[in-house]
Structures are given as C-alpha cells and as structure tokens.
Amino acid sequence: MGTVNASGQGPLRHGRDASLHFAHRLVILALVAGLFMSLGNVTIAAVGQGLGFALAGVTVFLTFRVLGFVDLTVDGAFPMGGAICAVLIFVGISPEVAMLAAFLLGMAAGLATALVDIIFKIEGLLASIIVVTAAWTVNLHIMRGQSNIPLLGKETILSRHSGDFRAWVVDQYGAEFRRHSTNLLEIILFGILVCIVLVILYWFMRSETGLAIRATGENPQMVRATGINHQVMIVIGLMVANGLAGLAGSLVVQQFGFADVRLGLGLIVRGLAAVMIGEVLLRPRGIGQMLVAAVAGMLVFDISRAWVFSALDLPPTDIQLVSALVVLVALGLPRLQDRWQVYRKRRRARTE
Amino acid sequence: MLTLDDVSVAFNAGTANEIRALQQVSLSVDDGEFVTVIGANGAGKSSLFNVIAGTAPVDSGRIVLDHADITWWPEYRRSQMIGRVFQDPAMGTCPGLTIRENLSLAAIHGRGAGLRQGVKKDQDAWFVERLAHEHLGLEYRLDSDVGMLSGGQRQAITLVMATLIKPRLLLLDEHTAALDPHAAGQIISLTRELAESHELTVIMITHSMQQACMLGDRIIMMHQGRIEFDIAGEERRKLRPADLVERFHALEDDAEIGERDRPGPARI
Ligand SMILES: Nc1ncnc2c1ncn2[C@@H]1O[C@H](COP(=O)(O)OP(=O)(O)OP(=O)(O)O)[C@@H](O)[C@H]1O
Ligand SMILES: [Mg+2]
Numbered sequence: 001m002g003t004v005n006a007s008g009q010g011p012l013r014h015g016r017d018a019s020l021h022f023a024h025r026l027v028i029l030a031l032v033a034g035l036f037m038s039l040g041n042v043t044i045a046a047v048g049q050g051l052g053f054a055l056a057g058v059t060v061f062l063t064f065r066v067l068g069f070v071d072l073t074v075d076g077a078f079p080m081g082g083a084i085c086a087v088l089i090f091v092g093i094s095p096e097v098a099m100l101a102a103f104l105l106g107m108a109a110g111l112a113t114a115l116v117d118i119i120f121k122i123e124g125l126l127a128s129i130i131v132v133t134a135a136w137t138v139n140l141h142i143m144r145g146q147s148n149i150p151l152l153g154k155e156t157i158l159s160r161h162s163g164d165f166r167a168w169v170v171d172q173y174g175a176e177f178r179r180h181s182t183n184l185l186e187i188i189l190f191g192i193l194v195c196i197v198l199v200i201l202y203w204f205m206r207s208e209t210g211l212a213i214r215a216t217g218e219n220p221q222m223v224r225a226t227g228i229n230h231q232v233m234i235v236i237g238l239m240v241a242n243g244l245a246g247l248a249g250s251l252v253v254q255q256f257g258f259a260d261v262r263l264g265l266g267l268i269v270r271g272l273a274a275v276m277i278g279e280v281l282l283r284p285r286g287i288g289q290m291l292v293a294a295v296a297g298m299l300v301f302d303i304s305r306a307w308v309f310s311a312l313d314l315p316p317t318d319i320q321l322v323s324a325l326v327v328l329v330a331l332g333l334p335r336l337q338d339r340w341q342v343y344r345k346r347r348r349a350r351t352e
Numbered sequence: 353m354l355t356l357d358d359v360s361v362a363f364n365a366g367t368a369n370e371i372r373a374l375q376q377v378s379l380s381v382d383d384g385e386f387v388t389v390i391g392a393n394g395a396g397k398s399s400l401f402n403v404i405a406g407t408a409p410v411d412s413g414r415i416v417l418d419h420a421d422i423t424w425w426p427e428y429r430r431s432q433m434i435g436r437v438f439q440d441p442a443m444g445t446c447p448g449l450t451i452r453e454n455l456s457l458a459a460i461h462g463r464g465a466g467l468r469q470g471v472k473k474d475q476d477a478w479f480v481e482r483l484a485h486e487h488l489g490l491e492y493r494l495d496s497d498v499g500m501l502s503g504g505q506r507q508a509i510t511l512v513m514a515t516l517i518k519p520r521l522l523l524l525d526e527h528t529a530a531l532d533p534h535a536a537g538q539i540i541s542l543t544r545e546l547a548e549s550h551e552l553t554v555i556m557i558t559h560s561m562q563q564a565c566m567l568g569d570r571i572i573m574m575h576q577g578r579i580e581f582d583i584a585g586e587e588r589r590k591l592r593p594a595d596l597v598e599r600f601h602a603l604e605d606d607a608e609i610g611e612r613d614r615p616g617p618a619r620i
Contacts, residue, residue: 204467208460211470215446215457222446225405226513227432227461 022289025282029296036303041180042310043303048186050302052255053270054194055248057278057298058201058291060271062241065290066205068217069117071238072128072268074245076135077109079263081246083142086149086259095157099250106246109135110238118231132264139261149259156254158185186255193251197244198291204240205287213237214287266320273327274298280334301326354381354404354521354553359413361399361577373399375577376413381521381555386547388568389557390596392604395574397557398439401523404555406430418520432462435514437507437527439557444510447499451490451509454498455479458513482512485545487538504531508539515546522547524556528563540567561593561600571596575603 036043056078063071081102088098109131116127143149166181204210216223216233223230245267253259278297284290305326308314314322361374373396381387389397402408404415406427415423422430438444445454456471459478476494483491486508490501498506507527514522524543528536540563547554558564564571570584571591580603583591 206470207467208456208465208470209467211449211453211457212460212465215449215454218448219443219446221407221438221443223457224407224426224428225431225436225438225444226457227428228457228465229426229428233465 022282022284026292026296029281029300033299033303036307041183042306044180044183044187046302046306047299048183048190049252049255050299051187051190051194051295052252053248053267053302054190054274054295054298055197055244055251056267057271057274057294058198059241059245059248060268061275061290061294062237062244064272065275066214066217066287067234067237067241069234069238070123070125070128071113071241072125073109073113073131073135073238073242074271075264075267076128076132076139077106077242077245077264078249078252078267079139079259079261080109080135080142081106081249082253082259082263083139083149083249083261084246085250086151086253087142087144089151089154089156089254090149092154095155095160095254099157099247102246102250103243104246106249107239107243109246110240110242111235113242114235114238118234136261143259143261147261151254151257151259156257157189158182158254161185161189190251190255194295197247198295201240201244201291202288205291209233209236210287266323269323269327270298270301273301273323273330276327277301277330280330301330353383353416353418354555355379355414355416356404357414357416359403359415360411361396361403361408362411365411372577374403374410377577377579379572379579379582381553383553384551386552386554386567386569387556387572388564388570389555389572389574390559390561390564390600391574392600396577397574398525399577400574401436401525401555401557404430404521405434405436405523433520434523435517435519435521436523437510437514437525439525439529441503441506441510441530444513445498445506448497450495450497451483451501452476452479452494454509455482455513455516458516461517479512482516483509485542486512488535502530504528504535507531508535511539511543515550515552518550518552520553522552522554524554526557526559529559543567561596564596565591565593573600573603576607 033043033047037047056074059074059077063069063074084105085095085098085102088101089095112134113124113128113131116122116130117124120127122130140147162182162185165185166178169177169181169184205214212223212228212230213233213236215226216230216237220230223233249263252263274297275294276297277300278284278290278293278295281300282289282293282296284293305319305322308322308326309319356377356379358376358378359374360372360376363371363373377396377400389400391397399408403410406422406425406429410423413423414421417430417433436444446457449457452471456475459472459475479494480491483494488505488508490505490508493501498509501509507530511524511527527543528539531539543554543556544567546552556563556567568588570582570588572579572583573581581599
C-alpha cells in the first residue's frame with residue numbers, strides 16, 4: 001500500500017526513514033569498529049570472540065524481548081552445547097554433526113524450561129534457575145565427569161582451514177599478518193555462520209509461527225483469542241532460542257580449543273548487555289533490525305571490554321567485574337541522561 | 353446453537369467476600385440469532401462471556417456449542433469457533449505488531465500457525481476492504497503499530513479480527529463503549545450489517561438501551577449473576593427504550609430494598 005494519508009505522513013514513509021537511520025548507525029558503528037581493528041590485535045580478537053558469543057545474545061533477545069520470558073536457561077544451554085560438541089569432536093565425529101548436536105541439546109534445555117513453566121506453573125525466572133541447576137550435573141555427565149575437555153589436535157571447523165588460510169594470508173599480505181590469521185579465520189567463518197542463522201531466523205520470525213510467538217510475548221490473551229495455543233508458542237520460542245545458545249556454545253568451544261563446565265558463567269549478563277547496547281546504539285525498528293542489533297551489541301560489548309582490559313592492563317581474574325561495569329555503564333548512561341533532562345526541565349520551570 | 357445448562361461461577365468461594373458472578377444460568381441461543389445483554393455493573397455479563405469463551409472455568413454446569421460439549425475445552429480451541437471483542441481495548445490486539453500483522457494473525461484462525469509467510473501480500477486487499485467498512489480511516493494505516501492507536505480504534509480492529517473468518521458465535525462486550533458517538537453509530541450499523549450479511553450468531557453486551565432496542569432479536573437483562581428477563585418475539589417488538597429503562601430501574605431499586613435486610617452478594 002503506497003497510500004499517503006491526508007497529513008502527508010504515509011506509513012511507508014515513516015518506515016523507510018527509520019530504516020535509513022538504522023543503516024546509518026550501523027555503518028558508523030562498523031567504521032568505528034574498523035578503526036579500532038586497524039589499531040591492533042586486541043580488537044580483532046574481540047570481534048572473533050564476539051561473533052562466537054553473538055548467537056547467545058540472540059537467545060537473550062528472543063527470550064527476554066520477544067517472548068517476554070525472563071529466561072536464564074542460556075547459562076545452562078550454552079555450556080551444554082559446548083560440552084556435547086567437545087565430546088563428539090574428541091571422539092572424532094565431524095564438527096558439523098557436533099554443532100548440530102549442540103543445537104539440539106540446547107533446544108532440549110529450552111524445552112525443559114518451557115515444560116517446567118507450563119506444567120507446574122512456575123514462572124520463567126524460577127523455572128530456568130531449576131533447569132540451569134540441573135544442567136550443571138547433566139553437563140558434567142556429558143563430559144564424563146571431567147570439568148574440562150581439551151580439543152588440542154582435534155579437527156574443528158577452525159583447525160580444518162587454519163593451515164591453508166594462514167598460508168594464503170602470508171602469501172597475500174606478507175608475514176607480518178601471520179599472527180592475525182587465526183582471528184581473521186574466526187571472523188570469516190563465524191561471520192558467515194552468524195549471517196546464515198540470522199537470515200533463517202528472520203524468515204522464521206516472519207512466518208505465521210514467528211508472528212504468533214511475537215504476539216505471545218506481548219498479549220497471550222489475544223493469541224488464544226485468535227485460536228492459537230500460546231503455550232505451544234512459548235515452547236517453540238524457548239526451544240529455538242536456547243538451541244541458538246547451544247550452537248553458540250559449540251562455536252566458542254572450538255574457538256577456545258577446550259570445553260569447560262563454567263563456560264556459561266555470566267553469560268546472561270553478557271547477553272542482556274548485547275541486547276541493550278544494540279538497542280541504545282542502533283535504535284532498531286522491526287524484527288530484522290532487532291536481530292542485527294543484538295549481534296552488533298555483542299560485538300561492541302566484547303570490543304569495549306577488551307579495550308578496557310588492555311588499556312588498564314588488568315589480570316584475567318577481573319573479567320567478570322569489568323563485564324558488569326561495562327553493562328552498568330551501557331545501561332545506566334541513557335537513564336542518567338533522562339534523569340538529567342527531567343532535572344533541567346524542572347529547574348527551568350522553577351526559574352521562570 | 354449455543355446452550356448453557358445451569359452454569360455457575362463464584363470468585364473467592366468459601367470466604368467472606370464470595371462473589372457469585374453467575375448463578376445457575378441457563379440460556380439457549382439459536383443460529384443466526386442476535387441477542388443483546390444488558391445489566392448493571394458487576395451483574396455478571398462479562399463473566400458470562402468468559403465462561404463461554406473459556407477465559408474462566410465454570411464451577412458447575414455445561415456449555416454446548418453446535419452439539420459439542422465445550423465446557424472443558426481450552427480457550428484457544430474454542431476461539432477457533434468463537435470471535436470475541438473484549439470489554440478492555442488492550443485485550444484484543446497486540447500493541448507491538450502492526451495492524452497488518454494483527455489482522456494476519458486473525459486470518460490464521462482455526463487453521464493453526466505454520467511456516468507459511470505470516471504476512472501475505474495478497475491478503476492486503478481483503479484487509480483494506482474490511483477496514484474501509486468501518487469508515488475510521490484505518491485502512492490507510494496498515495503499517496502502524498496498534499500500540500499507537502486509541503482505545504476505540506483498537507476495538508474497531510478487534511471487531512474486524514473477530515469477524516475476518518466467519519465465527520459460529522460472535523461475542524461483543526461493550527465494543528463501542530470506547531468510541532465517540534459518531535464512530536459508535538457507524539460501528540453499530542456495521543455490526544448489524546455484518547450480522548445480517550454473514551448470518552452471524554451474536555451476543556452483544558451494552559449499556560445503551562437504544563442500542564439494545566435497535567439491534568437485538570432478543571434482549572436479556574442480567575442481575576446479580578442471574579438472567580432476570582429474557583424478552584423475545586412479540587413482546588420484544590413492542591418494547592421501547594423507555595420501557596427498558598423503567599424495568600432496569602425497577603430491578604435495581606428492588607435489589608436495594610432487599611439488601612437492607614439480607615447480606616446479598618457483593619455489588620459494585
Ligand atoms: N477475576 C475476578 N476475581 C474476582 N471477582 C471477579 C473477577 N472477575 C469478575 N469478578 C466479579 O464478578 C462480578 C461480575 O463481574 P463482570 O465483569 O461479569 O460484570 P459485568 O456485568 O461485565 O460489569 P460491567 O458492566 O461493569 O462490565 C463482579 O462483582 C466482579 O467483581
Ligand atoms: Mg463487563
């Protein structure tokens with residue numbers, strides 16, 4: 001419908017303007033990130049890591065924002081995906097199959113939370129805490145009682161190409177780029193993978209089921225009134241979301257070269273940070289932009305954390321504190337700004 | 353055909369503030385019939401809709417729609433046969449989705465959501481035509497978020513959603529209460545048009561005696577969870593709004609006199 005109504009503000013005009021803004025912001029963000037990347041290895045490594053974790057940010061976006069479900073399952077689904085992936089790769093199964101298994105197991109964790117919520121009528125936060133607690137033991141069992149599985153010398157999607165890629169980079173750009181080759185390979189492979197997942201997810205969220213999932217998060221009563229079982233939508237939504245967390249876990253494990261039960265620690269904070277940073281910086285409108293913003297938010301989070309780390313020369317023990325502070329700044333600044341504006345208005349009103 | 357058999361619902365049963373929202377209500381509505389329901393605030397009108405649509409469970413009694421006993425069906429399953437406009441404008445639509453997306457969801461009605469595209473281009477003409485009937489200009493705003501619309505506009509959208517696929521029963525709970533008089537008049541005549549052209553079975557709650565007299569084949573007056581009058585046929589045809597107002601006041605006055613002596617059900 002290209003109709004423009006009497007006031008001259010057609011619905012399409014509005015939509016196009018907003019997406020233009022989004023594109024502008026995205027380009028500016030990419031340029032800034034590119035600038036930082038040219039400054040050194042810190043940023044390049046952070047981008048690779050951010051892409052590994054990005055899908056967990058999408059998980060948090062889907063549960064908290066789309067489904068309106070306070071879901072911490074990601075803290076269990078992520079290491080679960082990592083664990084199964086590492087075990088399968090360790091025994092020599094191809095990394096693709098291992099990643100698929102990680103996705104499916106993450107889905108199972110999401111299903112568990114959804115069932116606890118629906119059958120026992122336990123609200124999302126508590127239901128997911130129960131599942132995460134149980135997942136700890138499950139993960140240890142998957143890893144056969146070990147808390148750490150090294151993947152040294154095993155074939156991962158990264159190691160498979162790393163030799164050729166390094167040779168190609170050195171050949172093309174010279175020996176000084178040799179030290180970047182691992183990180184560049186991560187960025188390329190994970191970047192492609194994340195893009196593919198985003199495209200599929202975008203298509204899914206615009207399908208009838210996706211639409212119903214989005215509506216469930218906002219108004220389950222309305223979903224029931226249109227003859228759709230809203231509980232099924234919660235189940236599907238949580239399964240897809242946590243499947244992505246499992247997949248992210250499998251990526252990170254291959255990136256780190258080991259699996260660890262503690263891999264999910266602090267992930268929920270990181271995911272929330274990604275979603276909110278993305279929202280603050282990019283002001284996305286519509287489901288597609290929001291998905292992109294969640295991924296971009298994760299990258300910004302990782303880059304800024306890496307810079308804080310290297311600038312202050314902090315020991316690795318401080319990582320969680322720095323994470324929490326980065327989140328606090330990202331979330332707190334806009335609110336402080338709001339309060340400051342209200343304060344200024346009030347003062348102006350008083351002086352008049 | 354809809355049949356209610358001795359349906360009762362009580363809130364806070366067994367406590368001091370027990371409220372009998374419905375007390376052994378029996379009702380039978382034929383196919384194609386247009387029933388209007390009137391009654392004071394708290395009389396149990398919305399509660400009646402809640403048990404029919406499955407939003408609230410019954411304490412006892414039976415509900416049968418088209419020969420199927422739906423008393424214990426979940427709400428979503430009943431909604432495949434029942435269209436409903438809620439009293440609260442916020443209930444029937446999804447604020448974060450556009451008008452087009454809301455209508456697309458309503459178009460799925462009864463089929464079950466699959467993996468087809470949620471928004472189908474070829475449905476636009478259908479949506480525009482339906483919205484245009486309401487004369488509220490909403491057909492130009494398919495891309496607007498419903499959250500940006502006023503309460504009355506949302507009710508108008510909900511009416512379109514409820515009737516997009518012909519329901520076997522349409523429940524309208526004061527669906528014009530949030531509209532200005534002009535728009536209300538238009539929606540009321542649209543309601544009549546829809547009911548006639550699609551031969552809908554409708555139950556409509558209203559506080560307007562004019563609307564009740566203008567629209568219903570049959571008028572039901574509820575009072576403290578009971579059906580007090582059920583006026584149909586010849587008697588209905590002769591009824592003027594003034595008569596209805598009189599009967600309404602008589603009923604409420606009686607109740608007030610009675611309440612001095614006995615602690616009746618709580619009234620709001
Ligand atoms: N969820 C609930 N919990 C407790 N009491 C309720 C609940 N829902 C309704 N009631 C009570 O049941 C009675 C009937 O309410 P109902 O909403 O059916 O009235 P109504 O006839 O629709 O009134 P109105 O004209 O104001 O919409 C009221 O006394 C109300 O307080
Ligand atoms: Mg009511």
